[in-house]
Amino acid sequence: MMKIAVVSDTHWQPGTPLPKVLQLIEQQQPDLILHTGDWTSLQLWGYLARIARVQGVAGNCDGAEVVSEMGLLRLVQADDVTLGLTHGHLFGTAELTARRAFVGQPVQAVIYGHSHVPMNVVEDGVLYFNPGSAFRPLGEIKRPSFGVLTVNGAEISGEIIYFDK
Numbered sequence: 001m002m003k004i005a006v007v008s009d010t011h012w013q014p015g016t017p018l019p020k021v022l023q024l025i026e027q028q029q030p031d032l033i034l035h036t037g038d039w040t041s042l043q044l045w046g047y048l049a050r051i052a053r054v055q056g057v058a059g060n061c062d063g064a065e066v067v068s069e070m071g072l073l074r075l076v077q078a079d080d081v082t083l084g085l086t087h088g089h090l091f092g093t094a095e096l097t098a099r100r101a102f103v104g105q106p107v108q109a110v111i112y113g114h115s116h117v118p119m120n121v122v123e124d125g126v127l128y129f130n131p132g133s134a135f136r137p138l139g140e141i142k143r144p145s146f147g148v149l150t151v152n153g154a155e156i157s158g159e160i161i162y163f164d165k
C-alpha cells in the first residue's frame with residue numbers, strides 16, 4: 001500500500017510566501033510526491049523533499065535547468081503499478097498529451113497537469129489523473145487543488161483534494 005501526493009502547476013517564485021499546499025501535502029503523510037511541472041523554481045523541490053521522496057517532470061513554464069534536471073517524460077513504479085508522468089504540453093492540449101505520451105508503454109496511470117483543471121477518469125483501464133493547480137485553478141470549480149493516489153498492489157485510485165487559498 002502506497003499513498004502518493006500529486007501536485008502540479010505550482011508556479012512558485014522564491015521570495016513569495018510558500019504555497020499552502022505544502023502543509024496540506026505534509027498532513028497526508030505520503031510515501032511519495034509527484035510534481036507534474038510548471039514548478040517555475042526548483043527550490044520548491046527542496047521543500048517537498050523534506051516531506052517525502054519527490055519525482056517530477058518539467059513543464060512549459062520551466063527553464064532549461066528544470067528541463068535538464070527533470071525531463072519531460074518519466075515512468076514511476078509504485079508497487080505493481082507503472083505511472084507515466086508528463087506535464088501536458090507536448091501534443092496540443094493536456095488531454096491529448098495525456099493520451100498520446102505513453103502509447104505503447106505499459107502504464108496503468110498517466111499523471112499530468114498544464115490545464116489547471118482537475119481530472120480523475122479511467123479509460124480502457126488507464127487512470128488519467130490531473131491534480132489541478134495549487135496556484136491558479138481553472139475550469140468549473142476554480143478552487144486550488146492537489147491529488148492523492150492510493151496504490152494497493154496492482155490497483156490504483158485517485159482523489160482530488162480542494163482547498164481554499
Ligand SMILES: [Zn+2]
Pocket residue numbers: 038059060061087089113114115
Ligand atoms: Zn503548463
